[in-house]
Amino acid sequence: MDSVLIERRDAVATVMINRPERRNSLNGDVKTALRNALTEVAADQQIRAVVLAGAGGHFCAGQDLKEHADELSTGGAESAFSTVAEHYAPIVRSLATMPKPVIAAVEGSCVGAGLGFALACDLRVFAKNATLATAFSAIGLTCDSGLAHTLPRAVGDARARHLVLLAEPFTPAEAVRWGITGDMVDPHETLAAATGLAERLASGPTTAYAETKRLITETWTRTLDATLSAESRAQSRAGASTDHTTAVRAFLNKERPAFVGR
Template sequence: MTDQPATQPVTVDRADGVATVTLNRPDRHNALTRELKDALVAALAEVGADPEVRAVVLTGAGRSFCVGQDLGEHAAALEADAATAFDTVAEHYTPVVVSLTTMPKPVVAAVNGTCVGAGLGFALACDLRVFADGATLGTAFSAIGLTCDSGLAGTLPRAVGEAKARELVLLGRNFTPEEAVAWGISGEVVAADDVLAAATRTATRLAAGPTLAYAESKRLLAEGISRPLAETLTAEGDAQARLGLTADHAGAVRAFLDRERPTFSGR
């Protein structure tokens, strides 16, 4: 089922508990205009709040995932008022990353092609990634005299280490999916034609799983990086206690004892 016509800047398709959110400016490599960013913020809020959606795929139409900000529109914003040209960071980029990282369901990035700048930030904000072999990845910001946005200053060093992150941001060189995986940016690398199918298979598997547990795990993992161990132990105990009261947990324990496959309803 498609929620918007294909001419919209962002489309959302739902099937089998999975919502596929597609950036839809293929002729411009899904460069981010205000229209597209507004639509993406709204689409992610919608699928994040929809109880029928149990997993999400984020991808781009055409040959690219996302090349970041549309520089033509940005140049016009600078000319109009350089002091407000970067309001989009708080209005769009930050809400997108917050939605991806905090929505109580897993998100899989189907990185079908070029993925740079904010596009890379969006991909790293997802829980899992599938990369097209041959895709170009990069930070890109230093090439236009800017620094990171879209969470890259946090997600990139956590994935590849501080030293490698400094290299990738300061030198601004592009890299391959194979390099990304070797450095610690977890992800599956597949043929370009198989990216969306592979990501959808993973999302469908997750959608059939214990989504309440996934939501608790996302929170624990995000907060556990910088939280003292004692606080993490307490948070884990609290999360386990909440999950222990769910029908999903009780049913899964019964299924295990009966040597049956558990089913999860999100309750």
């Protein structure tokens, strides 16, 4: 059984972590397959939106601790934690920077690296009964999977410290209230809702979406003047797209634009 599945339907790709018997926890096979799958769909110009999901009613329960313990005992900490640079960082970087929108369909367990993956996506759909947690400090670790970057930006510095240091689970309703934006749906409806959102985005101006992702990601390290300059360059690139020309013409003709993604 493939540990990660890719389903393509028109311009939407669904990347499914497929280890349901372990709540989609991340062993070496899953991490390598997920990294490679995301690289593949990011480069596929026929795909204009991506859904990240988990099989069997769970999103991702984080690192497989049995495999981690085995690696610690045989290879030591250096070997066990090489996965952070080898797998977790590329996965999060791919989700955050691929030039198309990514939607997380979150249900069941979404903890540790799973939470990091969800926050690296552009949008999230939560099952109302999903369980969210940072989890790291509960096993004597600090953040990885981008959480030190994404969590404070989503919920603020003080709340992020609280969530990481205490490692207490929290609900999707709390997440939305604190600033981790997302739609909430009934259990088992997350994939359909996320796919519907992806289909909507896949029919939109993909070039403009890619420029928006880049601007928002990079603005945290820029001054206002640098951001204004970056916006000017990005707007020029988006303005040179077929989608922009088509949309302006459609607006003037009081028609609905048909975006082609370039």
